[in-house]
Amino acid sequence: MTIPAYSLLQRQYLPLKQKLLLTKSRIEEWYREHNGDVYVSVSGKDSTVLLDIVRSLYPEVPAVTVDTGLEHPENSRFLKKVNNIIRLKPEMSFKEVISSFGYPVISKMTARKLYTLQNPTKNNALTTNLYQTGMNSKGEYKSGSKLPNKWRYLVDNADNIKFSHKCCDIMKKHPLMQFERENKLKGYVGTMADEGIERRRSYLITGCNPYHGKGYSKPLSFWTNQDILQYIHETGIPISAAYGKVIQNEKGLYETTGEARTGCMFCLFGCHLEKEPNRIQRLEQTYPSLYAYCIRDDEEDRPGPGLGKVMDLIGVPYTCKEMRRREEGRL
Numbered sequence: 066m067t068i069p070a071y072s073l074l075q076r077q078y079l080p081l082k083q084k085l086l087l088t089k090s091r092i093e094e095w096y097r098e099h100n101g102d103v104y105v106s107v108s109g110k111d112s113t114v115l116l117d118i119v120r121s122l123y124p125e126v127p128a129v130t131v132d133t134g135l136e137h138p139e140n141s142r143f144l145k146k147v148n149n150i151i152r153l154k155p156e157m158s159f160k161e162v163i164s165s166f167g168y169p170v171i172s173k174m175t176a177r178k179l180y181t182l183q184n185p186t187k188n189n190a191l192t193t194n195l196y197q198t199g200m201n202s203k204g205e206y207k208s209g210s211k212l213p214n215k216w217r218y219l220v221d222n223a224d225n226i227k228f229s230h231k232c233c234d235i236m237k238k239h240p241l242m243q244f245e246r247e248n249k250l251k252g253y254v255g256t257m258a259d260e261g262i263e264r265r266r267s268y269l270i271t272g273c274n275p276y277h278g279k280g281y282s283k284p285l286s287f288w289t290n291q292d293i294l295q296y297i298h299e300t301g302i303p304i305s306a307a308y309g310k311v312i313q314n315e316k317g318l319y320e321t322t323g324e325a326r327t328g329c330m331f332c333l334f335g336c337h338l339e340k341e342p343n344r345i346q347r348l349e350q351t352y353p354s355l356y357a358y359c360i361r362d363d364e365e366d367r368p369g370p371g372l373g374k375v376m377d378l379i380g381v382p383y384t385c386k387e388m389r390r391r392e393e394g395r396l
């Protein structure tokens with residue numbers, strides 16, 4: 066089943082009330098297809114909304130969260146209060162993932178290209194060539210497949226820093242897949258098509274509920290961040306304190322008084338696109354000891370994941386001091 070792009074656009078423009086009806090019907094379809102053997106994967110505000118909707122139909126459905134050790138402390142506190150929640154642990158820590166495979170930087174797609182180019186083998190020669198030149202095996206030029214020129218210097222960097230796209234799979238996907246296999250349950254996730262190219266593509270290929278139940282149900286796919294915030298504002302459901310409150314600004318748009326997004330605290334995906342103070346600079350202000358840990362590299366008796374050296378390499382500031390000096394025109 067494929068969804069035409071205009072259908073996605075039409076659904077994204079529906080009023081929230083109609084989106085809610087459509088979402089509920091997708092939730093019911095998935096529930097029936099799997100005889101009620103389902104769960105909701107929860108982490109931030111989007112999946113908190115999803116859990117609320119699923120449980121308004123089926124109150125017994127369990128919530129599942131993966132304790133990566135990278136959650137915002139307020140999110141961890143909030144999730145502890147969710148009833149009927151199962152906590153999973155990844156098989157590796159973040160530090161083990163980055164030492165074994167490399168850092169998640171820029172975007173999942175760019176990190177994948179960097180990983181392949183830094184680890185060429187006989188088996189990935191065609192892909193390596195595609196990422197290097199944009200030429201596929203048929204000799205056609207695919208500009209989107211090439212590693213953007215601006216990131217080429219990262220492949221052979223002087224500090225030999227490695228990059229990889231594997232972190233999410235190891236830290237989040239694998240524990241959920243193992244949980245599904247062992248418990249014969251199928252998951253709902255709160256992802257939305259407007260969150261990135263990969264999510265949009267996935268929705269256009271499968272719709273909310275993948276055919277024959279392979280993968281996850283994504284019944285909020287056609288929602289936007291504004292819909293999520295409106296739902297929270299109108300229903301008053303509790304969310305993690307990291308977001309603060311949901312309010313409507315003078316233009317009628319919904320916004321949070323705290324963090325807008327609360328993914329993994331040390332993740333560098335998309336960090337280069339953020340305005341200052343970026344997520345790491347905000348961490349410096351809110352959780353200085355976590356900040357100090359994530360910036361430092363391994364020292365004799367003080368280990369650290371070394372994000373500082375990576376941010377230096379990709380040219381992203383990570384101290385508030387730098388930000389202030391820039392604001393004062395001294396940098």
Ligand code: SF4
Binds near residue numbers: 169233236328329333
């Ligand atoms: S969001 Fe970032 S840090 Fe978190 S698991 Fe995915 S890649 Fe790793």
